[in-house]
Amino acid sequence: MHSYTIEEIENLTQRFGSPLYVFRKDDFIANYKRFNDCFKSIYPKYQLSYSYKTNYTPYICKLVKTLGGYAEVVSDMELSVARIIGYEYKQIVYNGPYKGDKSLDLLLGGGILNVDNFDELRTVISCAENNPDKQFQIGLRVNINIGQAFVSRFGIDADGDELSRAFHLVENVHNLDVAGLHCHIGQSRSIQAWRNRAKIMIELADKYFERPPKFIDLGSGMFARMEPSLAVQFGNEIPSFEEYADALLLPFVERYKDTVEEERPVVITEPGTTLVNSYIDFIGQISAIKRIKGKEYAVMDCGKFNLGEICTLKELPIQLVAKGVDRKQVNDISFVGYTCLEHDVMYEGYSGALAVGDYIVFGNVGGYSNVSKPPFISPNCAMINMDAKGETELIKRIETFEDVFGTYVF
Ligand SMILES: Cc1ncc(COP(=O)(O)O)c(C=O)c1O
Structure with missing residues (x-):
């Protein structure tokens, strides 16, 4: 996976939103x-x-x-x-x-x-x-x-x-x-x-x-x-x-x-x-950090469906890109999804300094990821292409309410 700097991620997410798929x-x-x-x-x-x-x-x-x-x-x-x-x-x-x-x-x-x-x-x-x-x-x-x-x-x-x-x-x-x-x-x-x-x-x-x-x-x-x-x-x-x-x-x-x-x-x-x-990375952001009965969770703005089944079978390669200021030491924390499913877990067992606002980049999400993402609870995010020089272009826009509900009769 690409190694991202915070400036790079801020630039990408300001332009294309978070979460975001990055095809290389x-x-x-x-x-x-x-x-x-x-x-x-x-x-x-x-x-x-x-x-x-x-x-x-x-x-x-x-x-x-x-x-x-x-x-x-x-x-x-x-x-x-x-x-x-x-x-x-x-x-x-x-x-x-x-x-x-x-x-x-x-x-x-x-x-x-x-x-x-x-x-x-x-x-x-x-x-x-x-x-x-x-x-x-x-x-x-x-x-x-x-x-x-x-x-x-x-x-x-x-x-x-x-x-x-x-x-x-x-x-x-x-x-x-x-x-x-x-x-x-x-x-x-x-x-x-x-x-x-x-x-x-x-x-x-x-x-x-x-x-x-x-x-x-x-x-x-x-x-x-x-x-x-x-x-x-x-x-x-x-x-x-x-x-x-x-x-x-x-x-x-x-x-x-x-x-x-x-x-x-x-x-x-x-x-x-x-x-x-190996050629699609996925950027998500931490929206909350909580502790329940001694177990820590980082709630993300994305979920396991964004990554595909692989994240339920293996631990994907990840990169923490720090942004949040109020950093604290976490131990054995789980990165969990925005859905209301108990088992929406994207990654387990991270220990280190973490803050709300930090980005997590997941590597190896090219297969069965965006194509398997249901419109469950929320539409899907955008995908960009990023070439070796860092030049970017949008290759899938953010899905809208209309994309999901256009087929239903109101
Ligand atoms: C008929 C057929 N061809 C190709 C593939 C792709 O396989 P892989 O992702 O392992 O390369 C599949 C996956 O299920 C398949 O069913």
């Missing part, structure tokens, strides 16, 4: 390039597809587009973002268990539609049958076991005969082909999990395709680069991008070494948190 574009770009170059240098037909759900802020999505990334969307709403910022369908991957009607526009437009289940497959087949003069291609999301500690609910079961049944259904439609396979398994960020993913997906491609598929999409689930204080909470077992790229792509290099370049599959991954997590 230049650091984001450097990280994106490092990640992408690492993967492409091993397997040139690697294609990054940015997970919109992680953070669909259009400014960030546009940056990804200029850097050559595809858009990975899971709803019509996200698809609209990608289209508005200028993506052609063929650069959009539409995933997810429940797709909107626009998924068929994407299919008709030659985009990558990864079908999750048989009911969706039947809809796709109807679309192909209703357009007999057009040729259609889809991907199938497969449900595989890569050693994770749970059974995933997504995709078509690759164990048993479900997957061959899906292939047979498609074979019977003259203008529809399965062009690729997709998988995504959450909570599996280890190198071994990625080796398993690559191995199983290559085996499935060999089993179900006579020639190499057009693409193999391996979803996501890699650790981001992060502050040491956070890494230690993951047991310091954070693989580097190089290690991930080797684990995932060397099996493809080996498998397709005798295949001409044009016929090798495009290998897609869909990073979200890996790209964006």
Whole structure:
């Protein structure tokens, strides 16, 4: 995270309000390039597809587009973002268990539609049958076991005969082909999990395709680069991008070494948190300090929903930027949110000098933060971009009463 001075924070919050999200574009770009170059240098037909759900802020999505990334969307709403910022369908991957009607526009437009289940497959087949003069291609999301500690609910079961049944259904439609396979398994960020993913997906491609598929999409689930204080909470077992790229792509290099370049599959991954997590900071201010039955609390002008679920699982990296004059020593204090929820806790266990008016900057809040913030009790705050020279621009204005209540009937 950036190290903020009090002058800097005062300047930002006077102009854009507190709390405030600060996206750091230049650091984001450097990280994106490092990640992408690492993967492409091993397997040139690697294609990054940015997970919109992680953070669909259009400014960030546009940056990804200029850097050559595809858009990975899971709803019509996200698809609209990608289209508005200028993506052609063929650069959009539409995933997810429940797709909107626009998924068929994407299919008709030659985009990558990864079908999750048989009911969706039947809809796709109807679309192909209703357009007999057009040729259609889809991907199938497969449900595989890569050693994770749970059974995933997504995709078509690759164990048993479900997957061959899906292939047979498609074979019977003259203008529809399965062009690729997709998988995504959450909570599996280890190198071994990625080796398993690559191995199983290559085996499935060999089993179900006579020639190499057009693409193999391996979803996501890699650790981001992060502050040491956070890494230690993951047991310091954070693989580097190089290690991930080797684990995932060397099996493809080996498998397709005798295949001409044009016929090798495009290998897609869909990073979200890996790209964006470390590059949004969040500034909040302390509005009250209180003690209840011996326990101290600092009440903030923001809450846990601003930061996303990560703050309930780990202690985020923080920076205290002192402003208040009436400073006192606190011990094991909790930074708690403005909501009326008992469990709205943003950070626990801070000890040191503190005052009302001080700012707390939370790092690593790029993923599932502003996009997951409900209008619960209050609308959301603004987001700015701050470049390496400290130049700023507004990329999301403060939400208003009308933004929240415009949909209700008074
Ligand atoms: C299909 C799919 N792709 C990509 C992602 C992004 O994963 P991550 O944030 O771990 O990079 C997710 C997250 O749930 C997902 O479901």
